[in-house]
Amino acid sequence: MTHIPHNRWRPATTEPALVRWALIVLCLAMLAILLVAPLMVVFDEALRRGWAFALASLSEPDAQAAIRLTLLVAALTVPLNAVFGIAAAWAVTKFDWRGKAWVITLIDLPFSISPVVAGLLFVLMFGANSALGAWLVAQGFPIVFAVPGIVLATLFITFPFVARELIPVMLEQGRAEEEAALTLGASGWRTFLTVTLPNIRWALLYGVLLCNARAMGEFGAVAVVSGKIRGQTTTMPLMIEMFYNEYLSVAAFTMAGVLALLAFVTLTLKTALEWRYADQLAASHRH
Amino acid sequence: MNIDIEEIAKQFGTTAALHPVSLAIPSGTLVALLGPSGSGKTTLLRILGGLEFPSTGRVLFDGADATGLTVQDRRAGFVFQSYALFRHMNVFENIAYGLRARPSKTRPPGAEISRRVNKLLDLIRLPDIGARFPSQLSGGQRQRVALARALAIEPRMLLLDEPFGALDAKVRKELRQGLRDIHDATGLTTVFVTHDQEEAMELADLVVVMSGSGSGGRIEQIGKPEDIRARPNSDFVREFISA
Numbered sequence: 001m002t003h004i005p006h007n008r009w010r011p012a013t014t015e016p017a018l019v020r021w022a023l024i025v026l027c028l029a030m031l032a033i034l035l036v037a038p039l040m041v042v043f044d045e046a047l048r049r050g051w052a053f054a055l056a057s058l059s060e061p062d063a064q065a066a067i068r069l070t071l072l073v074a075a076l077t078v079p080l081n082a083v084f085g086i087a088a089a090w091a092v093t094k095f096d097w098r099g100k101a102w103v104i105t106l107i108d109l110p111f112s113i114s115p116v117v118a119g120l121l122f123v124l125m126f127g128a129n130s131a132l133g134a135w136l137v138a139q140g141f142p143i144v145f146a147v148p149g150i151v152l153a154t155l156f157i158t159f160p161f162v163a164r165e166l167i168p169v170m171l172e173q174g175r176a177e178e179e180a181a182l183t184l185g186a187s188g189w190r191t192f193l194t195v196t197l198p199n200i201r202w203a204l205l206y207g208v209l210l211c212n213a214r215a216m217g218e219f220g221a222v223a224v225v226s227g228k229i230r231g232q233t234t235t236m237p238l239m240i241e242m243f244y245n246e247y248l249s250v251a252a253f254t255m256a257g258v259l260a261l262l263a264f265v266t267l268t269l270k271t272a273l274e275w276r277y278a279d280q281l282a283a284s285h286r287h
Numbered sequence: 288m289n290i291d292i293e294e295i296a297k298q299f300g301t302t303a304a305l306h307p308v309s310l311a312i313p314s315g316t317l318v319a320l321l322g323p324s325g326s327g328k329t330t331l332l333r334i335l336g337g338l339e340f341p342s343t344g345r346v347l348f349d350g351a352d353a354t355g356l357t358v359q360d361r362r363a364g365f366v367f368q369s370y371a372l373f374r375h376m377n378v379f380e381n382i383a384y385g386l387r388a389r390p391s392k393t394r395p396p397g398a399e400i401s402r403r404v405n406k407l408l409d410l411i412r413l414p415d416i417g418a419r420f421p422s423q424l425s426g427g428q429r430q431r432v433a434l435a436r437a438l439a440i441e442p443r444m445l446l447l448d449e450p451f452g453a454l455d456a457k458v459r460k461e462l463r464q465g466l467r468d469i470h471d472a473t474g475l476t477t478v479f480v481t482h483d484q485e486e487a488m489e490l491a492d493l494v495v496v497m498s499g500s501g502s503g504g505r506i507e508q509i510g511k512p513e514d515i516r517a518r519p520n521s522d523f524v525r526e527f528i529s530a
Contacts, residue, residue, distance in 0.1 A: 176371035179338055182358045183365040184385035184440055194384075198375040 042260060045253035057243075057251035058258065065231040066239035067258070069147070073235060074215040077154045081211050082204065085162025090196075092163075093170040094178070107163050110156055118156050119224025122149055145227030150235065153221040158211045165207035166200055173199055205273065209266050216262055288349050288443045288476050289314045290335065295344035296503070297330050303503030304330045307344060310495060310509065314349075317470050318478045319487035322497030323527070327504020328480045329368075329448055331497075335478060336446045337361040348443065364437030364475070366447040370429045372421040378432050379404055379417035385440035407435040410469065427458040434469065445470070447479035451486060463490050484528045488512040496524050 010016075015023075046054050057063060091097075092104055110118065126133045126143035136143055143149045177199065181191040197204075219237040226233040234242065236259050243252035290312040297305040305327040312318055320328040333339040335346065337358035345354045353361065373381050382404045386395055395403065408414050411431035421429060430450060437445060450466065451459045467490060470477050481487050487494050494515055496507045508520045519525040 176367050176369060177373055179358075180365065180367055180371040180373070180436075181384065181388070183336055183338070183361075183363060184388055184436070185359045185362070186384070186388040187359070190388055194388075195373055 039260060042253050042256050045249055046257045049250055053250055054254040054257075057248070057254050060251070062231045062234070063239060063251065063255060066234050066236050066255070069150070069234065070216050070236040072147070073150055073154050074212055076151050077158055077215045078208060078212045080155060081158050082162050082208055084159060085166060085207055085211075086200075086204070088163040089166035089170050089200075092167055094175055104167070107160050107167075110159050115157055115218065115220030116224055119153055119221035122153050122156070122221075122225050126152075144225055145229065145233060147233065149225035150222050150233060153225045154215050154218050157218050157221050158214045161211035161214060162204065162207035165203045165210070169200055169203040170196075202277075206270065209270050213263055213266050217259065289347075290444065290476060290478075291345075291347035291350070292331070292335075293345045293347065295331070295334060295341045295346065297327070297334065297339065298342045298503075303501075305334075305341075306500075306503040306505040308497075308504070308506045309344075310506065312476060312478065312493070314476055315474050316476055316492045317467070317490065318476075318493045318495060319491035320478060320480045320495050320497060321482070321484060321487040321527075322504065323482060323499060325499035325504065326497035327499065328497050330504070332446050332448055332478060332480050335361075335444070336363045336365045338365075362440060362443045364440060364442030364445045366430070366433045366437050366445070366450050368448045368452055370421075370433040370453075372429055372433060372436070374421050377418050377420050378408075378413075378424070381421070381432060382407055382436045382439050384436065403439065404435075407439055410438070410472070411435045411465070425458075426454050427462055430454065430462060431465065434466070438469070438473065442475065445473075445475045445477040447477070449480055449482070451481070451483070459486075466490065484530060488516065488528070496527060498523050498527075 014020075058067075088103070088107060092100060092107075123144050124130060126136065126149065128134055128137055128142075128144070133142075133144060141148070143152065177195050178191050181195045182188070186194065217237060218235075219241075222235055223238055223241075226235065226238060228234055228238055228242065230242070236255055240252050240255045240259070243249075243255065290310075292308060292310040292312075294307040294309055295305060296303070296307040308327075308331065320331060322328045330339060334341050337356060337360075341354065345352055347353060348356075373384065376384070383400050386400045386403065389395075404417070405414070408417060411434060413428060413431060416424065416428065416432075421432070424432065430453075434447075434450075447466075451462060454462065463486065466477075466479075479491075489512075491512060493509065494512050495509050496515065497504050498507050508515055508524050510518075515524065516528060519528060
């Protein structure tokens with residue numbers, strides 16, 4: 001009988017210590033180089049000449065206008081895409097119809113198309129060179145190089161987030177609970193409000209948070225349709241680029257810091273909610 | 288309530304689920320729809336409950352045409368295969384759901400809803416689980432809660448899709464008796480779907496043996512358990528009930 005040293009035993013799915021350490025170190029190194037270091041640089045640059053200077057750069061009228069515009073665009077696109085996302089996910093998961101597979105593919109289109117191309121599409125459709133665009137301008141309602149264009153481009157870019165979060169959850173949950181509510185006498189609308197919506201609320205929240213982060217951060221598509229008119233059609237990401245190109249690095253990095261902080265708030269909110277409702281989350285996954 | 292099924296057929300796209308079938312169910316009977324998968328028994332149950340509509344044929348409730356009646360107006364207590372309890376509501380709210388969903392004119396006041404839910408919890412012999420969530424219940428408890436929820440709307444009939452399918456053998460036997468007791472206590476016309484011939488034969492007053500084929504499910508034989516056992520009318524029935 002051969003003797004097997006005890007300390008060599010390990011579960012079949014566990015790697016040797018060396019591999020485990022290598023993986024952890026690699027992961028942490030990537031995080032440090034790609035995430036933490038750049039963020040530190042952003043805040044370091046922003047505060048290079050002190051808090052007062054940084055805050056003064058934010059209180060400039062153009063900077064204020066950019067912050068207001070970004071918040072406005074997010075406030076318009078996130079609720080709209082939440083509604084569109086729920087509608088699309090409902091249509092795709094709760095009943096069968098022809099062309100469903102096509103629609104699922106189309107929902108992903110904004111992910112696979114370059115944002116710049118998306119922006120150009122809107123310029124071609126609504127720009128002054130198109131019949132529709134010329135007519136809209138004549139009516140005093142220009143879309144391209146104006147706020148409506150920015151909102152449209154952002155809607156397009158952020159459309160998949162909510163739907164993509166909801167579809168797998170709704171597919172997994174199936175239709176039985178809705179059917180049960182209907183047999184108990186509930187109307188379709190009541191079923192949606194009291195059964196469907198509570199069941200998808202976590203996925204919906206994730207989708208909304210992701211959608212919001214992207215809506216505030218979108219650069220490419222917005223850059224094309226906005227025309228970058230200072231104080232009018234310049235969102236925060238565009239303003240950052242303009243400041244940077246004008247060698248106003250404190251202003252550029254301060255605004256970048258604000259944008260990063262908004263993302264932080266979103267992430268913290270998500271984590272806090274996950275932590276607060278951990279038991280409910282677990283329950284809704286387990287059942 | 289008497290249920291009459293007249294020449295009901297169902298197509299899903301180009302696939303036939305149900306060949307025209309007819310069946311008369313006398314009021315208060317406990318009926319088993321027995322057959323292998325693909326015999327259309329669940330489709331037939333869902334047509335009775337108003338969750339599917341037949342391609343042709345009619346359904347009569349106490350002689351009145353109910354074919355086009357919406358799922359809400361059928362007032363059929365439906366117990367789903369995996370029970371479909373509302374996972375985000377506790378047991379009490381699950382059972383109260385149908386009462387709360389009523390239009391304000393016919394909705395009982397809060398105290399009355401509580402009284403009725405507690406009475407149903409007593410009926411299913413789980414008086415103390417009102418505050419628990421479905422994920423905290425055993426399979427057998429979930430099934431009984433689903434039954435109580437279906438009974439809460441004061442249904443005109445009880446429809447159950449494989450009510451014992453997800454349970455282990457011991458619990459199955461207990462709950463079989465439980466269903467029989469509830470049926471006898473309420474006197475409701477009850478239809479349940481099963482692929483287990485022993486379950487159908489032991490529990491039901493009337494067994495409907497169904498078979499599947501390319502042209503859709505069809506009814507092979509309708510009869511009391513002892514008659515079907517003594518005189519199966521085809522090789523299919525003989526083989527299926529001896530399985």
